[in-house]
Amino acid sequence: MxxxxxxxxxxxxxxxxxxxxxxxxxxxxxxxxxxxxxxxxxxxxxxxxxxxxxxxxxxxxxxxxxxxxxxxxxxxxxxxxxxxxxxxxxxxxxxxxxxxxxVDAAECERLAAEAARHRADGRTEAALDALEAALALWRGEALPGLPGPYAERQRARWAERRLELLEARMEAALDLGRHDRVTGELAELAHEHPLREHFSRLRMLALYRAGRQAEALEAYASARRALAAELGVEPGPELRELHARILAADPALALARTATGTATRTAVGTAERP
Incomplete structure (x- = not known):
């Protein structure tokens, strides 16, 4: 040809x-x-x-x-x-x-790097757009049905990469004040990946910012039960800290507002990733 x-x-x-x-x-x-x-x-x-x-x-x-x-x-x-x-x-x-x-994998990484640059420059909306474009490239599991050890390793690698991008997208959405739009998806992700504490933390923060403090606390209890049952461990320090701050109704967990009314993230210590 x-x-x-x-x-x-x-x-x-x-x-x-x-x-x-x-x-x-x-x-x-x-x-x-x-x-x-x-x-x-x-x-x-x-x-x-x-x-x-x-x-x-x-x-x-x-x-x-x-x-x-x-x-x-x-x-x-x-x-x-x-x-x-x-x-x-x-x-x-x-x-x-x-x-x-x-090549969709190369394009995905290009968009992820672009999103990281936008986040570093404070352009959260642009970062969210890039992350959504990266995730839209997926058509299911990477390399499904292919034989051999290489394909097996790559399936695991790209499954993890997709979860990282989902976490970044959820963080960007929360920073933009779109907690109501992501609480349902975060509930599904926390259910599908109960040992991945970051999804539980994001879900708790989304629920709290939506005025659903009791549900945020129950999300913590659910994550704690899963970690104890599967790994025999307590939640990590970031999840425990966020739980304590939700209990105390820490005002720093809320979103600040700029002069134009745009939602921006306030400082929340180790409960937020840099």
């Missing part, structure tokens, strides 16, 4: 099923192991991956005798589909020139 066409750039998805498109046309990427080879190359970000590394990604410590030949076959087939100018041999391995392509 032909090489890269600037009018029909290649787009790749790994934050969900591994797929590729040239313009509006989806490309046939072959069987699961072949798609895994593509995922490794894409997530290397344009760097070279040796044939041995690709074999390790697919089979770990127990590769078949034909592993290196099989990897080369997969790479050959992918080159025919994507174009020899996109995927090519390099220093005993292969690399994809991702510069002219759109």
């Amino acid at each position: 032909g090489g890269e066409d600037s009018r029909n750039p290649l787009r790749f998805s790994v934050l969900g099923p591994v797929r590729a498109w040239r313009g509006a046309t989806e490309l046939p990427l072959g069987a699961r192991q072949q798609r895994c080879v593509l995922a490794v190359l894409l997530l290397r970000g344009g760097g070279t991956v040796t044939v041995g590394e690709l074999a390790d990604a697919l089979w770990g410590e127990r590769p078949p005798q034909s592993a290196l030949g099989t990897v080369r076959t997969y790479a050959y087939r992918l080159r025919r589909v994507l174009g020899h100018d996109v995927l090519g041999p390099d220093n005993g391995g292969y690399r994809i020139d991702t510069r002219p392509c759109h």
Whole structure:
């Protein structure tokens, strides 16, 4: 097949099923192991991956005798589909020139970095927009159904990354005074991830700012029960401190208002992340 066409750039998805498109046309990427080879190359970000590394990604410590030949076959087939100018041999391995392509994982990290810069500059609305755009790139679990130890590690890595972005999005929404919009979602996240204390802390803060102090205290009790049942531990210091401040109705937990009426976060000590 032909090489890269600037009018029909290649787009790749790994934050969900591994797929590729040239313009509006989806490309046939072959069987699961072949798609895994593509995922490794894409997530290397344009760097070279040796044939041995690709074999390790697919089979770990127990590769078949034909592993290196099989990897080369997969790479050959992918080159025919994507174009020899996109995927090519390099220093005993292969690399994809991702510069002219759109890769959702790379775009996600770009948007996350953009959001972090906006937060550092006090542009919370812009940060929230960037985080929502990053999260919208997901199409379910990353690399679902792909075999091998590499895909397993990447599924765990990107699942954690998505949770981090969700936490950042919730923090930005709370800083903008949108607690009423996120309390339901935070309840679901705290239920799905009962051992992740940050979701419980954000849920408590959202409920308190919505004038639902009793529910905020019950959210703490629920988190405490889950931690005791699953890990045999008490909540961490940030969660305990926020609980104490909610009990005391600490006015610093409320949102201040600027002269224009815009909600801004007040200082709340260790109960808030920097």
